[in-house]
Amino acid sequence: MTFSDFIITNAPVLLVAIPLLAAFLCPVMGKISSMVRNFWVMGMMLVTAAVAFILAYRVFVTGPVIYVFGAAAANLAIPLDSGGIPIRIIFTVDAMSAFMDIICAIVGVSVLLYSLSAESRNSSLEGYYTLFFLMIVGVFGMVSTGDIFNFFVFLEILSLASAGLIAYRIDGGLAVEAALKYFILSTLGAIFVLFAIGIFYGQYNALNIAMIAERMQFSMLDKIALVLLVAALAMKCGAVPLHFWTPDAYSMAPSSVTAFLVVASQASLYGLFRVVFTMYNITMNCVTVGWIIIIFGVLSMVVGVTMAIPQKDIKRLMAYHAVSQTGYMLLGVGVGLAVLGNAGLTSAFGFMAMEGGIFHIFNHAMYKGLLFLTAGAIIYRIGTRDLNKMGGLGHTMKYTMIFFMIGALAIAGIPPFNGFASKLMIYESVYLFNPLLAIIAMVVSILTLASFVKVFHSVFMGPKLPEYADVKEAPLPMLIGMGILAAIVILFGLFPQPVVEILVAPAAHALADQGGYIASVLGGA
Amino acid sequence: MRMSRIVRTAADILYPAILIFGLYIVAHGHLTPGGGFQGGAVIATGGALVIVAYNYKEVTGWLKKNVLTGQEVTGLVGFIGVGLLALAFGQGFFFNYLVGSGSIFGIPVPYGINAGELNTAGTVPLMNFAVGIEVWGGLTVVILYMLSGLEKEGC
Incomplete structure (x- = not known):
């Protein structure tokens, strides 16, 4: 061998x-x-x-x-x-x-x-x-x-x-x-x-x-x-x-x-x-369980983002956004589950909703990881996590600012970043299932953008503060770590189609295909 | 603060007995109830006993954290090493390559009522030893950290 x-x-x-x-x-x-x-x-x-x-x-x-x-x-x-x-x-x-x-x-x-x-x-x-x-x-x-x-x-x-x-x-x-x-x-x-x-x-x-x-x-x-x-x-x-x-x-x-x-x-x-x-x-009642997961998802989206807006601690704010983004995944996959018993609806929008939710798992891990890493770089350099005490860091931490912008735009679902690709799939398919859910999802996205504009402004914009006059850019290994994630955020945002076809669609089909999973272990059942 | 001479002497006598009983449980893990974790935990109680009987400072001279951490690493690496060795023989991870091989721990289990043959079960006893060494070190370190505050109370 x-x-x-x-x-x-x-x-x-x-x-x-x-x-x-x-x-x-x-x-x-x-x-x-x-x-x-x-x-x-x-x-x-x-x-x-x-x-x-x-x-x-x-x-x-x-x-x-x-x-x-x-x-x-x-x-x-x-x-x-x-x-x-x-x-x-x-x-x-x-x-x-x-x-x-x-x-x-x-x-x-x-x-x-x-x-x-x-x-x-x-x-x-x-x-x-x-x-x-x-x-x-x-x-x-x-x-x-x-x-x-x-x-x-x-x-x-x-x-x-x-x-x-x-x-x-x-x-x-x-x-x-x-x-x-x-x-x-x-x-x-x-x-x-x-x-x-x-x-x-x-x-x-x-x-x-x-x-x-x-x-x-x-x-x-x-x-x-x-x-x-x-x-x-x-x-x-x-x-x-x-x-x-x-x-x-x-x-x-x-x-x-x-x-x-x-x-x-x-x-x-x-x-x-x-x-x-x-x-x-x-074997279970997919509609009921699907709706329970959808309700979990909608609650997470709305509560997460509304709790995020008043936060003053940068990482706490991002944590609430993480809750909110988890809601999108639950919404997408929940819709897929709710129509699982109905072959017509599943092929019409069920698979697309699942693909959107699963693609969002990937995208979320990338841009949320990136955002937390940029927050860590800021805290590493200035030693505080309080948004009110930050300001003017864009003058000195240029690369961190760029990475933060990429992450923030991706989480808000702005093209051409990867968050847009998966959110669009979720909006389109969920709209066919229930228009109200899609509208809630879009409003949450707008609130996310508003929240991150606030963070961006209070951290990076404004004049150079005297207490942060000697703040330097984050060290190189940290920048490389953030850079890997940022590159994937952009790449997957520019070319979502091949990613969905090669990675996401097989994953969604494998998840829905119970028989295939059983057969792979127990043999051709 | 040390406890009275009676308690200390009793602890001195009991410590080796606890050690041997713990090792017995580890070694007979594949035959009787117990095993690596349980035996290691028994040995760690011996550590707790001497800390209570003597004082923290004296005991840290005998039970060194470095040695105990080393035991943890040895046990864990030994455990995963036994599993990985199966891959080297071209079999699945954790494959029991020693059972029935005739070498150490490799004789077949005797049939019928018997006293229990220690030399059986292949890699299972090896893993018990690894876990025993690991838990011995790990739990004793935990106890040392938890009882390190005893001195500061001034009792």
């Missing part, structure tokens, strides 16, 4: 194993020197990202890839003596999972590059990078796994690592309080998920998502499990009315961590979609 065969065969597991190894060896590398440690973390992150891209390429070209842990061969889902039950832990990477893997890989590389200089002034960086890699493990695991209990395990890894990183800058106890809030809510959510898993296991004697999906009866117990899963995962992705941890956690975490927390929230969003589309699909 050649090296390339080895990588291709084992790509799904290397996605988790490499960051784990990187995390565990990070303290050892830190003992040698900080230079060695920096090379180690950056190198391992690049290798992980490369593996993610190789895996995604394979999935998009040849279809779903499965990987069975502890088996003699990677694709041996059902052991010969198990009576047809896939008993082992399994990774099932279909187009939707691969899509999320790409997001995690891109944001992971740029955030890590940014951290190298943004966090360089802090102590105990070994712990920082170890927890950061554990977060990456959590996200990759959650989006790749094909086993619902395994999903819970990675959810917990992600929550614990995130809570540790939110509390990383103790900040007079404020960050610790935010982390404690996040940690308690995450644990509560995780217990909900565990309870739902218990219900599945008791009924269907299986933990494999494909197996549960195949045997799904939608009994009373399944309804309870659905409620528990939707509530817990909607809370984890920060949808109103369960959004209250996001402003605290996002604003108190170091900015580089916040940018990755956005991806972490989206992994929960992926979990929510995976549950409703792959496990339940049309």
